[in-house]
Amino acid sequence: MSYPCHVFKTGKHTVKLISVHQEDSQSSASSPPPKPLLVSAPCEEGEFPVLVFLHGFLLYNSFYTQLLQHISSHGFIVVAPQLYTIAGPDSSEEISDAAKTTDWLINGLVHILPNHVQPNLNKLAIAGHSRGGKVAFALALGYAKTSLTFSALMAFDPVDGMDKGKQTNPPILTYIPHSFELKMAALVIGSGLGGLKKNLFFPPCSPQGVSHQDFFDECKSPACHLVAKDYGHLDILDDETKGIRGKSTYCLCAHGKAREPMRSFVGGAMVAFMRAYLEGEMEDLWSLRDNPELAIPVAVSIACFQD
Numbered sequence: 001m002s003y004p005c006h007v008f009k010t011g012k013h014t015v016k017l018i019s020v021h022q023e024d025s026q027s028s029a030s031s032p033p034p035k036p037l038l039v040s041a042p043c044e045e046g047e048f049p050v051l052v053f054l055h056g057f058l059l060y061n062s063f064y065t066q067l068l069q070h071i072s073s074h075g076f077i078v079v080a081p082q083l084y085t086i087a088g089p090d091s092s093e094e095i096s097d098a099a100k101t102t103d104w105l106i107n108g109l110v111h112i113l114p115n116h117v118q119p120n121l122n123k124l125a126i127a128g129h130s131r132g133g134k135v136a137f138a139l140a141l142g143y144a145k146t147s148l149t150f151s152a153l154m155a156f157d158p159v160d161g162m163d164k165g166k167q168t169n170p171p172i173l174t175y176i177p178h179s180f181e182l183k184m185a186a187l188v189i190g191s192g193l194g195g196l197k198k199n200l201f202f203p204p205c206s207p208q209g210v211s212h213q214d215f216f217d218e219c220k221s222p223a224c225h226l227v228a229k230d231y232g233h234l235d236i237l238d239d240e241t242k243g244i245r246g247k248s249t250y251c252l253c254a255h256g257k258a259r260e261p262m263r264s265f266v267g268g269a270m271v272a273f274m275r276a277y278l279e280g281e282m283e284d285l286w287s288l289r290d291n292p293e294l295a296i297p298v299a300v301s302i303a304c305f306q307d
Helices: 061-072 092-112 131-140 212-217 243-248 260-279 283-290
Strands: 015-020 037-042 046-054 077-081 117-129 152-156 185-191 223-228 300-306
Touching: 015 061, 037 046, 037 061, 037 092, 046 061, 046 092, 046 131, 046 260, 061 077, 061 260, 077 092, 092 117, 092 131, 117 131, 117 260, 131 152, 152 212, 152 260, 185 212, 185 260, 212 223, 223 260, 223 283, 260 283, 283 300
Parallel strands: 046 077, 046 117, 117 152, 152 185, 185 223
Antiparallel strands: 015 037, 037 077, 223 300
8 A cells, every 4th residue: 555645745747826917918818817816837738637726714815825836736727816805704705706717717717827738627626715615615516606517625624604503694504414415526624723712802713513524514425524633724824924914814723833734734635635536546535544644744633534
């Protein structure tokens, strides 16, 4: 048995980061995207699967640069829209904007990629963090229609509100086991410290009752659940996040000793999951399931797979 340690390390591809602004259409052959984008793509010639990644509440897509690069280095194009800079409790508009961004990929994405890099939109995944995880689930469940079909859904510490009974609009959780009518495989990753308060002044960043366990409980097979025991809700962000919002990420949520191990774990798990359900290569994912204590670079308190 081989263990997929390589998915937790940088892959073989050189990666290019591309910022795309609505006012700057980089090609006369394409229209600007509905929202500003941060795109991470391999530089080498080839055709690659595509991941749409949705940021967390009041965070910037640029805070995920190291995670996006990790995923792209293993042969994936990652498109991360900036859905908003200021937002209230209702996420309906960002669900719609995420759908519009997905449809823009059809005619727009190829024009902003490096030469000889082609997106394979028949191999498309959706992922999100925190409130972005809720939005990813909403999109996968058809709360907004898209012309493209997702084949894999991933969410890290998805959050559906402040508490059970205090879900933000539109509520996603039904509290009925296995009630989600998903037409794709789902990976839910949780943080062991996400449900803890950082201090007396702020609630937990990933409150019990509206977080990863609840989302996983409503998934049908095939679904995977991994929880990193000693890491927090924001530990997948870059090592350094600047500005007022960036600095606040260090003090709002309970966190581990460093971000890099958690970020590598999440990136590697996502790579293994996409290889399984976008490309049909199951070996890395089964190794995580069968031997998590050997394969995963962080302590995992739960590794529950439905087949």
